[in-house]
Amino acid sequence: MASTKNTAKTFKLNTGDAIPAIGLGTWQSKPDEVRTAVKDALQAGYRHIDTAAAYGNEKEVGEGIRDSGVPREQIWLTTKLDNPWHTRVPEAIDRSLSNLGTDYVDLYLMHWPASLNPDDTSKALEGWDFVDTWRELQKLVGSGKVKNIGVSNFAIKNLERLLNDPSCKVVPAANQIELHPCNPSPKLVAYCAEKGIHCSGYSPLGSSDSPLGKNESLKKIAEAKGKTVQQVLLLWGVQKGWSVLPKSVTKSRIEANYDLDGWSLTDEEMKQIDSIKERFKVCGDGWLPVQVFFGDDE
Numbered sequence: 001m002a003s004t005k006n007t008a009k010t011f012k013l014n015t016g017d018a019i020p021a022i023g024l025g026t027w028q029s030k031p032d033e034v035r036t037a038v039k040d041a042l043q044a045g046y047r048h049i050d051t052a053a054a055y056g057n058e059k060e061v062g063e064g065i066r067d068s069g070v071p072r073e074q075i076w077l078t079t080k081l082d083n084p085w086h087t088r089v090p091e092a093i094d095r096s097l098s099n100l101g102t103d104y105v106d107l108y109l110m111h112w113p114a115s116l117n118p119d120d121t122s123k124a125l126e127g128w129d130f131v132d133t134w135r136e137l138q139k140l141v142g143s144g145k146v147k148n149i150g151v152s153n154f155a156i157k158n159l160e161r162l163l164n165d166p167s168c169k170v171v172p173a174a175n176q177i178e179l180h181p182c183n184p185s186p187k188l189v190a191y192c193a194e195k196g197i198h199c200s201g202y203s204p205l206g207s208s209d210s211p212l213g214k215n216e217s218l219k220k221i222a223e224a225k226g227k228t229v230q231q232v233l234l235l236w237g238v239q240k241g242w243s244v245l246p247k248s249v250t251k252s253r254i255e256a257n258y259d260l261d262g263w264s265l266t267d268e269e270m271k272q273i274d275s276i277k278e279r280f281k282v283c284g285d286g287w288l289p290v291q292v293f294f295g296d297d298e
């Protein structure tokens with residue numbers, strides 16, 4: 001197993017493109033920190049950066065990319081359409097590209113299946129929903145501005161509604177969802193696999209103030225392998241078959257989270273992690289005027 005090069009792993013999307021398995025997350029990374037974090041990550045070897053218009057840091061993410069000296073074409077860059085922009089997709093993508101200082105993104109995601117009123121974001125937009133938004137996103141395919149389009153925070157119910165709509169001509173390349181041992185969403189992951197939709201796992205470490213670092217099963221496995229709990233969590237996700245998006249603004253952690261080569265988790269260790277019973281979810285939908293999660297699996 002010594003030659004296992006986990007950091008070189010990619011997953012093939014339904015478009016034929018290959019998304020790198022490990023990407024740097026940037027939610028809650030402050031603009032003054034994220035520029036350095038992105039540079040440090042790319043210099044440590046990461047080739048995948050995840051941001052969003054809603055994070056308010058696209059400009060600094062773009063600066064970090066340029067600071068790194070890594071050529072743009074070697075980097076997978078994902079950004080996301082913000083909820084109050086669903087009726088203004090052409091303006092939204094141009095704004096993101098301008099902020100990022102790039103001509104294209106590799107993946108453009110509908111951040112949430114929630115179209116909000118731009119004049120009052122506590123309200124849903126009357127007469128418009130995410131199926132309409134997807135129709136707009138589909139128009140970007142072939143524009144050169146986005147290489148792939150996808151969704152995020154889509155539960156099975158909403159994916160079904162999208163895929164069954166006659167206007168849906170492009171199957172999302174990816175669904176970015178919360179995935180860690182306390183929110184493993186096996187039904188949703190299986191549904192996506194069946195439809196050819198790649199899953200990207202967000203909050204893979206359990207997010208800020210994560211309880212996962214203290215989980216006894218994880219600690220036992222990490223100690224036995226001479227690894228950290230965070231490294232075990234990331235490799236668990238990659239071995240489950242999804243890309244992982246660990247966020248950090250701390251150089252030593254950015255590097256440690258990418259130090260995943262030369263080892264793997266055994267079937268038995270994977271099973272032990274799969275059998276963790278505790279459940280929690282980092283991102284709910286209570287802040288949105290529409291229901292997004294339906295409490296069955298995701």
Ligand SMILES: NC(=O)c1ccc[n+]([C@@H]2O[C@H](COP(=O)([O-])OP(=O)(O)OC[C@H]3O[C@@H](n4cnc5c(N)ncnc54)[C@H](OP(=O)(O)O)[C@@H]3O)[C@@H](O)[C@H]2O)c1
Binds near residue numbers: 205
């Ligand atoms: N699509 C969506 O709706 C959505 C929602 C949530 C997240 N995401 C994406 O997924 C990314 C990751 O999710 P997340 O930011 O919620 O959480 P996460 O990556 O699970 O955890 C981040 C937290 O863990 C800390 N951390 C990182 N590496 C560590 C290590 N080796 N040891 C100990 N602590 C460590 C970070 O601290 P420091 O930064 O201080 O080092 C930060 O507090 C986001 O940044 C974003 O790109 C997407």
